[in-house]
Amino acid sequence: MKFLAYLVSGISLGSIYAIIALGYTMVYGIAKMLNFAHGDVIMVGGYISFLAATNLGLPVLLSVLVAMVFCTVLGIVIEGLAYRPLRSAPSLAVLITAIGVSYFLQNAALLIFGANPKAYTPVVSGTLKLFDGQLSISYVSIVTVICCIVIMLALTAFTGKTRMGKAMRACSEDKGAAQLMGINVNRTISLTFAIGSALAAVAGALLCSFSPTLMPTTGSMPGIKAFTAAVFGGIGSIPGAFIGGILLGVIEALGRAYISTQLSNSIVFAVLIIILLVRPAGLLGKRTQEKV
Amino acid sequence: MMLKAENLNVYYGPIHAVKGVSFEVNEGEVVTLIGANGAGKSTSLKTVSGLMRSRGGAIEFMGKSIASTPAHKIVELGIAHVPEGRRIFTSMTVEENLDMGAFTVRGGNIDADKERVFEQFPRLKERRKQIAGTLSGGEQQMLAMGRALMSHPKLLMLDEPSMGLAPILVEQVFDIIAALHKAGTTILLVEQNAEMALSIADRAYVMETGRITFSGTGKELAASEDVQKAYLGG
Ligand SMILES: Nc1ncnc2c1ncn2[C@@H]1O[C@H](COP(=O)(O)OP(=O)(O)OP(=O)(O)O)[C@@H](O)[C@H]1O
Ligand SMILES: [Mg+2]
DSSP: OHHHHHHHHHHHHHHHHHHHHHHHHHHHHHHOSOOTTHHHHHHHHHHHHHHHHHTSOOOHHHHHHHHHHHHHHHHHHHIIIIIGGGTTSOHHHHHHHHHHHHHHHHHHHHHHHOSSOEEOOOSSOOEEEETTTTEEEEHHHHHHHHHHHHHHHHHHHHHHHSHHHHHHHHHHHOHHHHHHTTOOHHHHHHHHHHHHHHHHHHHHHHHHHHSOEEOTTTTHHHHHHHHHHHHHHOTTOHHHHHHHHHHHHHHHHHHHHHTOSTTHHHHHHHHHHHHHHHOTTOSSOOOOOOOO | OOEEEEEEEEEETTEEEEEEEEEEEOTTOEEEEEESTTSSHHHHHHHHHTSSOOSSOEEEETTEEOTTSOHHHHHHHTEEEEOTTOOOOTTSBHHHHHHHHTTTOOSSOHHHHHHHHHHHOHHHHHTTTSBGGGSOHHHHHHHHHHHHHTTOOSEEEEEOTTTTOOHHHHHHHHHHHHHHHHTTOEEEEEESOHHHHHHHOSEEEEEETTEEEEEEEHHHHHHOHHHHHHHSOO
8 A cells, every 4th residue: 555655646746847848849849959947937937826825815826827828938038048059059059048947947047036945835636536545646746746647648749640649750850841831930949849848837736746845945946856757768759758757757656665765766767768778769669760 | 034143153162162143044944054063153142032131233033132131032933942852851752842832822732733743743642651761762852842743843953863862763753844844834954964964944144153154055064075074074
């Protein structure tokens, strides 16, 4: 029963990683860049939904919606101001810029909201008790897992079936050829950032519901873990990010429970290294097999 | 006049790839651009479709300047570019590639357009659900051409459509070009296979190291000794 409890907590933690990883992987897939500021957009989403709920007194769902809108705009602005001018710059320059944006967001949050942690009110409260109370699952966990699955399915349908979704895949493969189809590549990349950032806001609200201390650095570690999850599953792949996120959460939860609390992060990264040694492209990553 | 490019100068960093090139294409013509490797043929096409920019000079399409129009808008105006090396979307299915070709078509009947392409390229029809990266080279070329036709181009630019194809497929590709021409599509054709290109072209330009060194009707070029020597092995 204990094992089951750890597994459940791992899956729900992993669902948050997966939601963040989906944003990472989409941006990587289309813009071919690692947006290291993604984790900090989560933090911003956390603050905005916090302010909307506590200061404006909006209902939970509405406050998350406000955060999504805010982060969508933030994502588009970051992309337009910081990354677009570097479109043909070496990828190292883009990476350094992304790290710069990450520090900028953290320090802006520090300036505006201060260093003191805020006590976040979970989006839902209460727990579900199963097996005569032997197994208790918080409603936040359930909501998180459902959100994650819905988001994953929606993104899969969007990229697989819609005109804009296919355009994204076209850009991801060959931007020049996509332009020759009449696809506006800049707008497509903007849209990708918009979607990724809206997801980050959702992840922010869920993350803060799990561990209700909200600080300017709240997004850093989950951001890095989600990046790991995306690589783990095969960066660029939507189901890969989903599976990678869940696995990472489960490994972390079980590692913490059965091996060592202090070492749980190390265990996570050690598993990542082993997986990448065996499968360099990640679990679901494309092995290059294209015919030229 | 449909397309008029004047005094194009195109650079890749310090490399001056196209040096003061001018050419034009009249409505209904097949015009070919031939020349050795590295002459600047592909670069010229890329400049027309907006993937590259000319320093100075002018490009007019149907009487409208397109020299600073973004590439994705140029497609909408009616220029389709089948790039060198095909550049189909290898991870998408054949049908999805055609859908991408129709990206600028709003409100039209895309399914009917697809059927039209399938009539022209029956091999694609059998493979409509196949991942494009697994097509043979010839099939990929047909897909690239079919994809370009989905946008209903007024001007179709083809960059070495015969590259890497077996002789029988080259014939087939040229038959298709001739058929498109007959159906009223204006074509700008870049080719290494000068003999084939000249056989269907109304007019031709010869490029050498970034410059146009010769121009005339297909017959004039085929008859020219210089061109004979350089490109036709005569
Ligand atoms: N991406 C690039 N970066 C740098 N130089 C380039 C690039 N593309 C082309 N060039 C250079 O520009 C010149 C013209 O190239 P272009 O591709 O237009 O030639 P081409 O006539 O199409 O040749 P081919 O018949 O081999 O396709 C060449 O000297 C080439 O090396
Ligand atoms: Mg070329």
